[in-house]
Amino acid sequence: MSQDKQVKPAAEAGIGRRRFINSAALVGVAGLAACTDKPTSAFAPAASAPAAGGKSGDNATHLKPGELDTYYGLWSGGHTGDMRVLGLPSGREIHRIPCFVPDALVGWGITNESKKVMGTKADGSLRYTVGDSHHTHASYKDGNYDGRYAWINDKINSRIARIRLDYFVCDKITELPNVQGFHGIFPDKRDPVDEKINYTTRVFCGGEFSIPLPNTATEDASKYRSLFSCVDAESMEVRWQVQIDGNCDLVATSYDGKLAAVNQYNTEMGAKYEDMMSAERDACLFFNVARIEAAVKAGKFKTIAGSKVPVVDGTHEANKDPKTALTAYVSVPKNPHGVNASPDGKYFICAGKLSPTGTVIELAKVLDWFEGKLEKLDSVIVAEVELGLGPLHTAFDGRGNAYTTLFLDSQVVKWNVEAAIKFHKGDKSAKYVVDRLDVHYQPGHINASQSETKAADGKYLAVGCKFSKDRFLPVGPLHPENEQLVDISGEKMVLLADHPVRGEPHDFIIFKRDLVRPKQVYTLDEFPLAIKDPKESGVFRNGRKVTVKLTSQAPAFSMREFKLKKGDEVTLILTNLDKIEDLTHGFAIPNHNVNFIVNPLETASVTFVADKVGVFWCYCTHFCHALHLEMRTRMIVEA
Numbered sequence: 001m002s003q004d005k006q007v008k009p010a011a012e013a014g015i016g017r018r019r020f021i022n023s024a025a026l027v028g029v030a031g032l033a034a035c036t037d038k039p040t041s042a043f044a045p046a047a048s049a050p051a052a053g054g055k056s057g058d059n060a061t062h063l064k065p066g067e068l069d070t071y072y073g074l075w076s077g078g079h080t081g082d083m084r085v086l087g088l089p090s091g092r093e094i095h096r097i098p099c100f101v102p103d104a105l106v107g108w109g110i111t112n113e114s115k116k117v118m119g120t121k122a123d124g125s126l127r128y129t130v131g132d133s134h135h136t137h138a139s140y141k142d143g144n145y146d147g148r149y150a151w152i153n154d155k156i157n158s159r160i161a162r163i164r165l166d167y168f169v170c171d172k173i174t175e176l177p178n179v180q181g182f183h184g185i186f187p188d189k190r191d192p193v194d195e196k197i198n199y200t201t202r203v204f205c206g207g208e209f210s211i212p213l214p215n216t217a218t219e220d221a222s223k224y225r226s227l228f229s230c231v232d233a234e235s236m237e238v239r240w241q242v243q244i245d246g247n248c249d250l251v252a253t254s255y256d257g258k259l260a261a262v263n264q265y266n267t268e269m270g271a272k273y274e275d276m277m278s279a280e281r282d283a284c285l286f287f288n289v290a291r292i293e294a295a296v297k298a299g300k301f302k303t304i305a306g307s308k309v310p311v312v313d314g315t316h317e318a319n320k321d322p323k324t325a326l327t328a329y330v331s332v333p334k335n336p337h338g339v340n341a342s343p344d345g346k347y348f349i350c351a352g353k354l355s356p357t358g359t360v361i362e363l364a365k366v367l368d369w370f371e372g373k374l375e376k377l378d379s380v381i382v383a384e385v386e387l388g389l390g391p392l393h394t395a396f397d398g399r400g401n402a403y404t405t406l407f408l409d410s411q412v413v414k415w416n417v418e419a420a421i422k423f424h425k426g427d428k429s430a431k432y433v434v435d436r437l438d439v440h441y442q443p444g445h446i447n448a449s450q451s452e453t454k455a456a457d458g459k460y461l462a463v464g465c466k467f468s469k470d471r472f473l474p475v476g477p478l479h480p481e482n483e484q485l486v487d488i489s490g491e492k493m494v495l496l497a498d499h500p501v502r503g504e505p506h507d508f509i510i511f512k513r514d515l516v517r518p519k520q521v522y523t524l525d526e527f528p529l530a531i532k533d534p535k536e537s538g539v540f541r542n543g544r545k546v547t548v549k550l551t552s553q554a555p556a557f558s559m560r561e562f563k564l565k566k567g568d569e570v571t572l573i574l575t576n577l578d579k580i581e582d583l584t585h586g587f588a589i590p591n592h593n594v595n596f597i598v599n600p601l602e603t604a605s606v607t608f609v610a611d612k613v614g615v616f617w618c619y620c621t622h623f624c625h626a627l628h629l630e631m632r633t634r635m636i637v638e639a
């Protein structure tokens with residue numbers, strides 16, 4: 001970082017720097033947390049920064065009270081397994097959408113409806129209560145977001161969740177069979193064959209960890225394999241998988257729908273990090289989507305024990321002939337991390353991580369190779385240029401510039417892709433590095449407004465800094481992450497703001513607010529169990545199984561008390577008949593582990609055993625009315 005002049009950008013520092021990162025990168029990574037350099041005041045948030053959109057002189061991130069943000073941001077929640085919704089440029093967190101982990105506010109993992117989405121064991125308890133979400137992406141139409149869905153991964157349990165962007169709720173979760181460490185995720189941007197399908201119908205998922213297939217206690221790691229999975233965007237079923245050599249990390253897709261790619265850092269198929277970084281080069285692995293689907297249709301697949309999903313062979317051995325190949329392994333420098341698609345549709349950029357380089361791959365040439373028109377696969381690489389230390393992820397401004405995070409340098413480097421290609425071709429006068437900006441500290445993901453769409457608008461850049469160190473008031477040993485916002489509307493990047501976030505978002509997308517049309521009131525028809533009239537309320541007994549039907553209308557529940565017998569297995573269904581926007585009620589039962597909310601015209605249900613005799617005041621937990629505290633009903637459990 002430039003406040004510590006000992007560390008120069010790699011492009012200036014030359015070959016010695018490259019050697020350093022090849023041999024000592026992991027030592028460098030391990031030492032980061034102990035880094036003690038203090039930022040100077042020059043790096044404090046720029047109060048007088050020019051605002052994106054041309055309003056110079058005031059801070060673009062400060063919205064006046066009542067003023068709305070112009071962009072939505074969808075952030076992954078990391079270990080909290082949720083998706084977070086931010087407004088930008090203010091950076092205000094507006095919402096959290098629970099997916100993989102129970103959430104006490106809405107009763108996620110408590111209500112029967114949410115448990116069904118999350119998945120349960122035979123005894124009705126949740127299959128998993130932990131998650132680890134990294135990547136979030138949304139559905140496309142005509143190369144831009146269409147506001148239908150977003151998806152998010154759970155690395156721990158290899159689950160993919162879908163979020164409906166009309167209600168901003170998770171409606172489906174699928175567990176990928178025979179995959180461990182499901183990491184990268186990216187929807188396709190259109191169909192590779194059918195002209196009419198110009199929107200997302202598939203979501204691609206990369207398996208990062210290799211395992212024995214089927215999973216046995218095999219110790220020889222060279223026998224482990226990874227799978228690349230395709231999930232149907234509508235049904236959320238796994239359509240097919242590809243067995244590959246090496247592993248998958250991040251995923252990118254092309255605008256023509258023909259190609260998907262993953263960066264591979266463990267082509268060595270090592271089980272220890274020393275083994276995983278033993279080769280000088282790894283790969284960016286391309287998938288020919290139409291050919292894979294044709295192979296599946298033609299029955300050229302196997303299945304792996306315990307799963308019916310077709311698995312095609314994407315290994316080196318089976319894909320030597322370009323004209324029939326399903327996959328192409330493009331050699332890129334050591335342990336690459338991100339792979340990102342440029343908004344002009346021409347390139348994928350693979351960041352070096354353990355190499356200080358960014359690799360630019362021309363997609364037209366990859367397609368030529370698959371047609372047998374390109375002799376050497378290596379010639380799909382049109383640039384491999386030095387960017388700085390520890391390049392990870394890349395964003396774009398739609399004006400030909402790429403922005404790559406440099407984890408070890410704690411910088412963002414802005415570079416011009418066409419200039420980098422010229423430089424690589426031999427024109428050493430081509431200055432491809434446009435600007436460098438210190439960020440605080442050790443950035444991972446980066447994304448610009450509309451970056452991964454054809455409508456990249458080059459206004460804002462968000463940088464997910466993994467370490468915040470001294471940027472916020474200390475709160476004990478656990479520091480927040482620092483999400484920094486940068487104005488990229490001009491030639492120079494301008495740091496606008498720091499936003500603390502709870503650990504640990506990895507990835508995020510930022511898009512214009514008019515691309516989604518959220519509904520703020522449900523309709524009763526969305527819910528098969530809806531109680532449409534308070535008169536349908538009551539206690540309905542079928543032996544020990546009891547159904548309690550209840551509605552809410554501020555400030556009362558439809559029954560002021562209801563009676564049960566000790567030992568009853570109770571299913572309580574609650575419909576909120578208030579139809580006014582923002583009028584949410586809660587429902588809590590003391591000592592029964594029940595608390596959930598119902599939004600306007602929403603229905604939710606819970607099942608529990610009334611195992612204690614007594615009076616239990618069920619009360620509204622969500623402030624709704626002047627008589628909110630009085631909004632209660634008595635559950636009377638008799639012996």
Ligand code: CUK
Nearest residue numbers: 134392444445506507
């Ligand atoms: S990974 Cu976290 S910084 Cu899971 Cu996308 Cu690169």
Ligand code: CUA
Nearest residue numbers: 620622624628
């Ligand atoms: Cu209903 Cu508070």
Ligand code: CA
Nearest residue numbers: 265276277335
């Ligand atoms: Ca490697």
